[in-house]
Amino acid sequence: MKLYSFWRSLATFRVRIALNLKGIAPGEVIDIDLIKGKQRTDAYRAVNPQMVIPALVDGEGPPLFQSLAILEYLDETHPRPPLLPTGPRARARVRALAQIVACDSHPLLVPRVREYLEHELRIDEPTRIKWIHHWIGEALRAIETNLANSKETGRFCHGDAVTIADICVVSQAVGAGLFKFDTAPFPTVRRIVDTCMQNDAFARAHPLRQPGAPQSV
Numbered sequence: 001m002k003l004y005s006f007w008r009s010l011a012t013f014r015v016r017i018a019l020n021l022k023g024i025a026p027g028e029v030i031d032i033d034l035i036k037g038k039q040r041t042d043a044y045r046a047v048n049p050q051m052v053i054p055a056l057v058d059g060e061g062p063p064l065f066q067s068l069a070i071l072e073y074l075d076e077t078h079p080r081p082p083l084l085p086t087g088p089r090a091r092a093r094v095r096a097l098a099q100i101v102a103c104d105s106h107p108l109l110v111p112r113v114r115e116y117l118e119h120e121l122r123i124d125e126p127t128r129i130k131w132i133h134h135w136i137g138e139a140l141r142a143i144e145t146n147l148a149n150s151k152e153t154g155r156f157c158h159g160d161a162v163t164i165a166d167i168c169v170v171s172q173a174v175g176a177g178l179f180k181f182d183t184a185p186f187p188t189v190r191r192i193v194d195t196c197m198q199n200d201a202f203a204r205a206h207p208l209r210q211p212g213a214p215q216s217v
């Protein structure tokens, strides 16, 4: 397998966690420096025309893209340990929690959106930070309310086994940290993230533990 990755990418963080949980070590990890705009090179555009990471090439390809689709692909091709619960309602809840992060919050924070706010709309830095914090907080509030009020919540987002919901919630909380957003008002999220981070599969995937990452942000 070949993973196109960057230390700071939260979507790639999600895929790294799943690979680690499944015990898969990609043969090659290719760095796409988002700060230098390498996602827009012709070479990478040929891999993923959307010009975003992650992309994962399994065998002969073609490249897989979109982190949630990749998580489910890995779960289908490497079923142990499962990343989705059994039962349609349980699976729907887990996917829905994951999608609050991956479909509704994270897309508003990615480099191309931040760059558009800065260069096209000429929005100053404090206002851009306000934008980022607003959308991080909206998602965390929704997730916290669901987790705190559902009897399905256990050690993890859904029961006592890790699912794609935990992977996404961890990426949201770690992303909040990268953007200096305080997660203290979300105690259930914090408890689950702390539990996940005790698992080496999560800890090793952390953005600040990747090659090229700074000591801290």
Ligand SMILES: N[C@@H](CCC(=O)N[C@@H](CS)C(=O)NCC(=O)O)C(=O)O
Binding pocket: 008, 009, 010, 011, 012, 034, 039, 051, 052, 053, 054, 065, 066, 067, 068, 102, 107, 110, 111, 112, 113
């Ligand atoms: N919905 C996509 C998001 C992919 C995405 O936007 N990735 C970011 C890094 S986390 C990226 O490559 N951004 C490049 C850019 O915005 O120019 C997924 O979950 O895979």
